[in-house]
Amino acid sequence: MQNRELVIIGGGPAGLSAAVEARRLGIKDVLVIDRESEPGGILKQCIHPGFGLHIFKEELTGPEYAERFVREAKNLGVEIMLDTMAIELTADKRIIAVNSQEGLIEIQAKAVILAMGCRERTRGAINIPGFRPAGVFTAGTAQRFVNIEGYMPGREIVILGSGDIGLIMARRLTLEGAKVRCVVEIMPYSNGLTRNIVQCLEDYDIPLLLKHTVVNIHGRKRVEGVTIAEVDDNMKPIMETAKFIPCDTLLLSVGLIPENELSRMAEIQIDEVTGGPVVNQRMETSVPGIFACGNVLHVHDLVDFVTREAILAARGAASYLADSDKKYDYVPVVAGDGLRYVLPHRINIEAMPEKRQTFFMRSVKPMAKARLSIESEKGVIKSRVMRYVKPSEMLSIPIDRDEMKGIKILKFNLQEEGDSVERGE
Amino acid sequence: MSAVNEEKSVTCIVCPRGCRIKVSIKGGEIIRISGNLCKRGADYARSEVTQPMRVLTTTVRLEDGHLLPVKTARPIPKELLFEAVRELSGVRVKGPIEIGQVVYSNVAGTGVDVVATRSWN
Amino acid sequence: MLDVVIIGGGVVGCMIARELSRYQLKAVLLEKEDDVASGTSKANSAIIHAGYDAKPGTLKAKLNVRGNPLFDIICGELDVPFKRIGSLVVALNEEEVRALEELLERGKSNGVPGLEIISRERLREMEPNVNREALAALYAPTAGIICPYELTIALAENACQNGVEIKLNSPVLGVRVENGGVLSVRTPGETLYTRYIINAAGLFADEISRLAGAEDYRITPRKGEYLIFDRRFGGIVSRVIFPTPTKISKGILVCPTVDGNFFIGPNSNDVGEKDDVAVTQQGIEEIIKGARKLVPDLPLKHVISSFAGLRAVSDTDDFVIRASKKVKGFINVGGIQSPGLSSAPAIAEMVLEILKEEGLELREKNNFNPKRPPIFKFRHLSNEEKRELIRKKPAYGRIICRCETVTEGEIIDAIRRPVGARSLDAVKRRTRAGMGRCQGGFCSPRIVEILARELGISPLEVTKCGSGSEILKGRTKEFIETGGVINAK
Structure with missing residues (x-):
C-alpha cells in the first residue's frame, strides 16, 4: 500500500491543470494516474486550433495546449504514472490501479481529484434502426484513427449530430480527401460553435440538415448507405420525407457522457442532469476530500474553462489537506426556469476559495436575448441580460461573497426577453 | 443606387450571435455590407469576401511511421488549403522534433512555414 | 476419408462436434462465416428453458427437459457462465x-x-x-441463463482440442452422393470425402438438404x-x-x-x-x-x-432430427428454433444415437479431455490473483476495454486459443471487449492494432466480422487526389 497526499485520476487537461495548481499551492506529493502512454488525454488527438484563448490569450491546437501543462507539471515535480488504469476507488480514498510493470497498485490517498473525462454516446444509446455493419464510428474514435493512427475510417461519410467533434471531423476528413455528404442534426439548431459551422462546413459546402435524423443504416458487412428523414416538432421522423444517402461510413457526434464509474464505486452522489458528481464551491463531491473537475463533472465546450475548474478543485484539495476535519453547512443552488443545470450545486459562502464565486450553467434552448436573474429567499440579488444564449455554449456569472451574505437558497432563472435589436449598417 | 453584380453571404463568427451578413459587390468593389450588428462584423465580412484566410492543421508522417501534428504558422489563403495538404502528403520528418519547429517551409507558395504542434523524441 | 462432416458452427453443430470428439473418429466441422456462433447462436434470448412450454410428445418437449439438467455439467467442464436463476x-x-x-x-x-x-x-x-x-x-x-456464443465457442474450442478440425470461412457449395449414399462435401478450398454428413446449418439447413438431394422441408x-x-x-x-x-x-x-x-x-x-x-x-x-x-x-x-x-422455423412445427431416407449417411438436424439452445445437449446425444443406428462405430478415446484450458477473466479475479497473473504475464496489466475491464492479455489469448478470434466481433464475443456502455468507442482502435500485430496483417485488413467488413478504408491523405474542392464563394 502506497500512501500519497493527492492523487489525481486522469491526465487530460483537467488532471494536468489540477496537478500544476496543486504543486503551486505547495502540495508536495502529487500523483497523476493516466491510462495512456502519454499524458494529455483527448487533446492529443484534437489537432485543430481553438484552444487557450482565455487562459493563454492566444490560439493553440490541442497538442500545444496539452504540452504546456505537461511541461509545467514535469517542471514542478508532478509524478505521472502512465499506462495505468485506476479500476477501483473507495469512499475512504483507497485506489486500486493496474499497469503491466508494477501490476496491481494499492494507494491510500489523503485527497483525490477525479478527472476521468467523458465518453461518447453511441448508436445504442440513441437506438438507430438497421443493420450493424462495419463503418459506424463515434466521431472521437474516427478522430483517433485519423489523427493518431493515420487511417481513414471511410471515403464517403454522413455525420449524425452537429456537436463540435462532428463538425471538426467533417473538415478533417474532407481535408484528408474523404467526401462528407452531409451533417444531420435532429434539433432545429446546431449544437456546435458558430465558428465551427462556418469553418468546418460552409468552407467546404457540406450541407447541415437541421431537424433531420438517420432512420436506418444499410449494409450487412459494411455501411452502404443511410436513410435520413425530417423530424416533426416532437422529434419523430416524418417517414414521407425519408431519403437514401449512399455512403460507406456513419459518424456519430451525438453527445458526451461524464465517465463516473469510479465515482459510483466510491458512492459519490451523482447529478442525473449533468451525469457528474454533485459538488460544492470548491468542486468537492459529496465525499469529503474527493474533488472533481473537467468533463467528468459536466461536459464543457471550451478547455479553458476546464482548466479554471481544475484550479478550483486543486485549491479545494489544498484547503482540505490543510484542515480535513472542518464541517460546513451549505446553501443549495437551484437551476430554475430556462436552465438545465447550475454548478456548483451548493455553496458555503465562508469557505469560498476566492471572494467571488463563478457559477456555470447551460440554457435549455437558444434565446436571442435573455435575462439571468439570481434570487435568494429574500428576492432577486443580481440580474443580467445575456445575448445569443445557446445550450451548446456554457454561461457563467461571478457573484461576490458580499452579495450572498446570509442567504439560505440561491436560485438561477433564465427568462427569454423580446429582442428589438435588428439593424444593418 | 447602381446595380449590384454579385451578392455574397457570410456567417459572422466574431460573437455567438452569428449574423448572416450580406456583402454586395460591384466591379470587384464592395459597395454595401448589411445584416451585421456591429463594426467588427463588417470587418470580418470584408476580409472573408476579399481574401479569406485559415490556419491549416494536419499531420505529417515521421520516419518511424507515426504521425506528427502540424499547423501553418500563420493563416494561409483558404483556396490554397488543399494544395498545402497535397504538398504535405509526401513529407517525411525525422525526429527528434521540438514543438514549434519548422518542418516545411513556404507551403503552397504562401511564404508561410508549417510547424510542429508537439514535441517528439 | 473422414467419418463425419458437420455443416454449421452454431451451438448445435458445435455440441455435436464436441460429443463426437469423445470417440476415435475423424470429424470436420464446416462454418461459412469467420467465426463459430455467427448466426442464430449469437443473437437469441440466451435462456435454458425449464421445458413446460412445448407440446407434450414433441421432440421439443422431450429434448428440452432432457437437455436442461445437462448444462450444469457441460458449463462446469467448459468454464462457461450459467446461472440457474429460475x-x-x-x-x-x-x-x-x-x-x-x-x-x-x-x-x-x-x-x-x-x-x-x-x-x-x-x-x-x-x-x-x-x-x-x-x-x-x-x-x-430450473430455468437458467447462459451466454450462447460463449457456450458455442467453448464447445468448438474443446472439440478442436480433442481432434475435431474446425474449418472457418468454409461455405458448402456442393454435396456429392453416390449409390444413394454420401460421398463428399465441396467448399471453395477443397473437397472432403466423408461417410456421414450432419446438416446443422441452421437457417440454411433446408438448402443444404436440398443440395444433397435429401428430404425437402422449408426453414x-x-x-x-x-x-x-x-x-x-x-x-x-x-x-x-x-x-x-x-x-x-x-x-x-x-x-x-x-x-x-x-x-x-x-x-x-x-x-x-x-x-x-x-x-x-x-x-x-x-x-x-x-x-x-x-x-x-x-x-x-x-x-x-x-x-x-x-430463428430457424421449420414448416414441420418441430425439430427435424433424423437420418435421411433418401441419402444414406445424411442426417438432418434442422428447424432448431426455441427451445433449441436448451435442447442442444440432448440433440447431440440423439444425433450420436442416430449415427450408431446408421452404422458408425463409436469407440471412446482414452485421452478425451472434457475441460478446456483455463480462461482468465481479469474482472472476476481477486486482487491477489490479479497481482499474480500480471507478474507472470505483464499483458494482463494493460487494460484495453475500460467498460468491461478487459486486458490485452485476454485479447491475445482470444486470438491464440483454438478456433481463435480473427475479427473485432470475434474478440468481443470471447472477451466482452467493446460490449460495454461505450460500445467499443475507446477500445476498438486498440483491438484493431492488437489483431493486426497478432495475425501479422495490416490494420487495413482487420475486419468487424469477416471479409467485406474491413474497419478502415485507407491511409490518411491517400484519397486526396480524387477529393477536395473548397467552397469558392
Whole structure:
C-alpha cells in the first residue's frame, strides 16, 4: 500500500491543470494516474486550433495546449504514472490501479481529484434502426484513427449530430480527401460553435440538415448507405420525407457522457442532469476530500474553462489537506426556469476559495436575448441580460461573497426577453 | 443606387450571435455590407469576401511511421488549403522534433512555414 | 476419408462436434462465416428453458427437459457462465391465470421438476419491479441463463482440442452422393470425402438438404429484436420474466444476462431474407411496449445496444432430427428454433444415437479431455490473483476495454486459443471487449492494432466480422487526389 497526499485520476487537461495548481499551492506529493502512454488525454488527438484563448490569450491546437501543462507539471515535480488504469476507488480514498510493470497498485490517498473525462454516446444509446455493419464510428474514435493512427475510417461519410467533434471531423476528413455528404442534426439548431459551422462546413459546402435524423443504416458487412428523414416538432421522423444517402461510413457526434464509474464505486452522489458528481464551491463531491473537475463533472465546450475548474478543485484539495476535519453547512443552488443545470450545486459562502464565486450553467434552448436573474429567499440579488444564449455554449456569472451574505437558497432563472435589436449598417 | 453584380453571404463568427451578413459587390468593389450588428462584423465580412484566410492543421508522417501534428504558422489563403495538404502528403520528418519547429517551409507558395504542434523524441 | 462432416458452427453443430470428439473418429466441422456462433447462436434470448412450454410428445418437449439438467455439467467442464436463476410466467388477468394452470399441467406431463404457481404477494417479494397488477405467476426454478456464443465457442474450442478440425470461412457449395449414399462435401478450398454428413446449418439447413438431394422441408427466418441495458440497471429483475404465452410465441420478456446486464425482447416477425438482422423502429417500439407490461419502469435512457436475431422455423412445427431416407449417411438436424439452445445437449446425444443406428462405430478415446484450458477473466479475479497473473504475464496489466475491464492479455489469448478470434466481433464475443456502455468507442482502435500485430496483417485488413467488413478504408491523405474542392464563394 502506497500512501500519497493527492492523487489525481486522469491526465487530460483537467488532471494536468489540477496537478500544476496543486504543486503551486505547495502540495508536495502529487500523483497523476493516466491510462495512456502519454499524458494529455483527448487533446492529443484534437489537432485543430481553438484552444487557450482565455487562459493563454492566444490560439493553440490541442497538442500545444496539452504540452504546456505537461511541461509545467514535469517542471514542478508532478509524478505521472502512465499506462495505468485506476479500476477501483473507495469512499475512504483507497485506489486500486493496474499497469503491466508494477501490476496491481494499492494507494491510500489523503485527497483525490477525479478527472476521468467523458465518453461518447453511441448508436445504442440513441437506438438507430438497421443493420450493424462495419463503418459506424463515434466521431472521437474516427478522430483517433485519423489523427493518431493515420487511417481513414471511410471515403464517403454522413455525420449524425452537429456537436463540435462532428463538425471538426467533417473538415478533417474532407481535408484528408474523404467526401462528407452531409451533417444531420435532429434539433432545429446546431449544437456546435458558430465558428465551427462556418469553418468546418460552409468552407467546404457540406450541407447541415437541421431537424433531420438517420432512420436506418444499410449494409450487412459494411455501411452502404443511410436513410435520413425530417423530424416533426416532437422529434419523430416524418417517414414521407425519408431519403437514401449512399455512403460507406456513419459518424456519430451525438453527445458526451461524464465517465463516473469510479465515482459510483466510491458512492459519490451523482447529478442525473449533468451525469457528474454533485459538488460544492470548491468542486468537492459529496465525499469529503474527493474533488472533481473537467468533463467528468459536466461536459464543457471550451478547455479553458476546464482548466479554471481544475484550479478550483486543486485549491479545494489544498484547503482540505490543510484542515480535513472542518464541517460546513451549505446553501443549495437551484437551476430554475430556462436552465438545465447550475454548478456548483451548493455553496458555503465562508469557505469560498476566492471572494467571488463563478457559477456555470447551460440554457435549455437558444434565446436571442435573455435575462439571468439570481434570487435568494429574500428576492432577486443580481440580474443580467445575456445575448445569443445557446445550450451548446456554457454561461457563467461571478457573484461576490458580499452579495450572498446570509442567504439560505440561491436560485438561477433564465427568462427569454423580446429582442428589438435588428439593424444593418 | 447602381446595380449590384454579385451578392455574397457570410456567417459572422466574431460573437455567438452569428449574423448572416450580406456583402454586395460591384466591379470587384464592395459597395454595401448589411445584416451585421456591429463594426467588427463588417470587418470580418470584408476580409472573408476579399481574401479569406485559415490556419491549416494536419499531420505529417515521421520516419518511424507515426504521425506528427502540424499547423501553418500563420493563416494561409483558404483556396490554397488543399494544395498545402497535397504538398504535405509526401513529407517525411525525422525526429527528434521540438514543438514549434519548422518542418516545411513556404507551403503552397504562401511564404508561410508549417510547424510542429508537439514535441517528439 | 473422414467419418463425419458437420455443416454449421452454431451451438448445435458445435455440441455435436464436441460429443463426437469423445470417440476415435475423424470429424470436420464446416462454418461459412469467420467465426463459430455467427448466426442464430449469437443473437437469441440466451435462456435454458425449464421445458413446460412445448407440446407434450414433441421432440421439443422431450429434448428440452432432457437437455436442461445437462448444462450444469457441460458449463462446469467448459468454464462457461450459467446461472440457474429460475423463470416466472406472469399473469396479468384472470384469463391468463387460467392459462398458467394449463402451462403447469403441460409442464408436469413434460416432466419438468419444481413447477408451482405463486401468489401476487410472493411474486412481489421475489420481483419488486414487476407490474403490480400481476395476479399470479408460474415459477420454474430450473430455468437458467447462459451466454450462447460463449457456450458455442467453448464447445468448438474443446472439440478442436480433442481432434475435431474446425474449418472457418468454409461455405458448402456442393454435396456429392453416390449409390444413394454420401460421398463428399465441396467448399471453395477443397473437397472432403466423408461417410456421414450432419446438416446443422441452421437457417440454411433446408438448402443444404436440398443440395444433397435429401428430404425437402422449408426453414423460414423469424426475426426477434432486442434492447440491452447498461449493467448499472442489471438488478431490475432477478429471474427470467415471461408474459403468459400466446399460440405463436413465448412473448416479449425482461431477462437478466449472465454478464449482469438485462435485456428486453424479442418480438417475433417472419422476414423474407435469411440475413435480415436489421433492427426496425417498429420493432423497438413493439418490444418496449411489450416489456413495459411486465416491468413498467424501464431505464430507457440506459439502453446500450440493440440487435436482432433470426430463428430457424421449420414448416414441420418441430425439430427435424433424423437420418435421411433418401441419402444414406445424411442426417438432418434442422428447424432448431426455441427451445433449441436448451435442447442442444440432448440433440447431440440423439444425433450420436442416430449415427450408431446408421452404422458408425463409436469407440471412446482414452485421452478425451472434457475441460478446456483455463480462461482468465481479469474482472472476476481477486486482487491477489490479479497481482499474480500480471507478474507472470505483464499483458494482463494493460487494460484495453475500460467498460468491461478487459486486458490485452485476454485479447491475445482470444486470438491464440483454438478456433481463435480473427475479427473485432470475434474478440468481443470471447472477451466482452467493446460490449460495454461505450460500445467499443475507446477500445476498438486498440483491438484493431492488437489483431493486426497478432495475425501479422495490416490494420487495413482487420475486419468487424469477416471479409467485406474491413474497419478502415485507407491511409490518411491517400484519397486526396480524387477529393477536395473548397467552397469558392
